[in-house]
Amino acid sequence: MKKKLKIAIYSGTIPSTSFIERLINGVAEHHEVLLFGVQKKNISYASKTIRVFTTPKSKWVNVFVTFFRALHLLIKQPKLLFGLLEEIKSEKTRYSKFVKFSRCLPILLHQPDILHLQWAKDIGVYGFLKTKFNIPLVVSFRGAHINYTPVVEPKYASVYKEFFPHVDAFHGVSHTIVKKASQYDDIRSRSTVIYSPTPEFFFNTYKPYQKPNRKTIRVVSVGRNHWKKGYQYAVDALHQLRLKGYDIEYSLIGPAKPTEALLFQMHQLDVIDVMSFKSQLNQQELLEALQYQDVLLLPSLGEGIANVVLEAMAMGLPVISTDCGGMAEVVKHMETGWLVPMRDAKAIEAAIIDFYNTPENKLKSMVSEAHVFVKREFDYATNIAKFIEFYNTVVK
């Protein structure tokens, strides 16, 4: 058996998002996982191979802890400490110097074999750990940080151009995102696409599709309140469908209440009585809520690959998705769902009508194809194995 590696899966916060937590638990079955970052909530990991080194949230506790960590590093490897002190000189304020120092210190102290940054934007802060201290560096491309951050904040485009040449390997959640990130450096030979593992849980509830015997079309979207989720286009479509006489209900799971903009739109378009909101649910509740629905709609303007679409496909719920990010790799139009252009309420409206008019047999085969596809490409065990293989190539 190969030697166990120490892999730092870094997202900045502990615990991280559900898909990063899945990765952490999966990798921990094969290697030691080190977690650095600020602890937002209490969490205890069952696996003994997951080791947590938090940066305290309280400023004063952090000063205390950082002092002892610095002392520890001074005794262990003084060169690293002086190197870090040199590095933080470039920070502008005293506070930002301290923040960088306190966050990087535990990483240098515990020297992972691989530092895997989950969010590309962090490379500006942590990239020096590779260039100065030669810690092997892996960066994930998951969505927003490649899709729109460098467009809206051009300084990140420069940061990517500066640091991408030094990265050992890149992981992309879709082929599309790797292609998009290629504009910052020639990264193709160092990139691997590994789809996000989807939990077994959703596959287990799969049932062959049965068309419900009711007039109302129940449409659901899942996601937080954020402009890139594109709810506005869904509501425009909903309004048009109602004008055409369709009996339709639209639920949003994620936001407990609408934003000011959405609230205004709902009133102006008179759809307030057919919309409902549910705040974030746990996995079991989400599953139950989705089972009540007829079709999942993803009206987004940007995604890596939306997990919720995968989960819907796994459990056998038909999906309509915009052609954003890597969604086209999953939703094949009229094969595994409906794929519509972004920012196009008319197209969403047409897809819902088309879904409504599609005969049960056709829906049954689409839903089954979607299920089989996700099971094959997004299987938890297979994709974790791909990550393990991926890490092995980095330290070969």
Added chain:
Amino acid sequence: MKIGIVLAQPPSYSETFFNSKIKGLSEHGYTVELYVRQKSLENANYKVVAAPKLSKNRIVQLFKTVFVLLSLLPNLKRVSRFIKLEKSIGRSSSQILKNIYTNSHLLKANLDWLHFGFTTMALQSEHVAKSIGAKMAVSCRGYDMDVYPLKKPGSYNLVWSNVNKIHAISKYMLIRAKTNGMLNTTENAIITPAIKTSLFQNNIEKQIDKTKPIRITTIARLHWIKGLNYTLEALALLKAKGIKFSYEIIGEGSEYEPLRFAVHELGLEGSVNFRGKLSHQETLKRLENSDIYIQYSQSEGFCNAVLEAQTMNCLCIVSDGGALPENILDNETGWVVPRRNPKMLAETISRVLSMDSLALRVIRTNARERVLNEFTIKNQIQAFIDFYE
């Protein structure tokens, strides 16, 4: 006659609406005083009274409260009337104490009219006018009527039952006020914003030069209600048709990120410029060099910028959101397009571009003349004099 106007802060130089109103009324022998939450650094030619500030430090706040209460001693009768009125509607003692503190500058004022510049400004001050023996007026503007009551339904009920007269900046605003619970019996007046005609004496000769990119402008905060994403989508459709243009958005705001991203995704890089906030003078300069002005908002209380664009001989294309159809008469002084419909907006723009220059000149002239005749500060001042008399 003495009029106290309540605002969040003194109007900046560019807020023609308030400045011209205050100046005009003073010239007609009215005394106008301004009551604000926060004083600004700009010098004003009128009396400005600020509300006492709240402190985060409890002990400091305690001292401040004692001081403010002591300063109210000469107005004890007013304060006791205020407390009585507040109690009659069941407000809690702590809220009443808070309201005495925040309204103390108003409770000391000697006024004939207490006019709240925004309806939201009258919240928690509903009983002040009655307590000081003044009449109460409120202005109904965009956010006041369009958005706030959706978030807090029924929040104006006390305002409606205490106000003597309502000023709406458009017919649309008055309708919204009625939907939001304004009593049918309350006296009201529609007084639209106005422009300083002296700034627009120069009748700029304009003709669209089709060999160059069409110059299109919008003046708007980067805010969802302004419908800028729909505008960008319409422009993307135009671009796909091969129409060349250069589009400027003048204004800043919290929604730069989604709009900037939309420019990128819609393939409009190089054709759209975010100019940020500009001075009034710079803004007028931009309008002077613009062929088409677009205001494709989801709603507007009235919109001053559209008035100014008309006087600068820009061809105005607006949505039918809120009061915009009162501001632009469809096919006479510009074009009104159903809101939230980028395809129709794009069609209208290209239809306008295909019209002959003579027909466009007629529209420009109609628009400019209508604004210069009907939306003058002179008319506005007279309307306000009638309002208070």
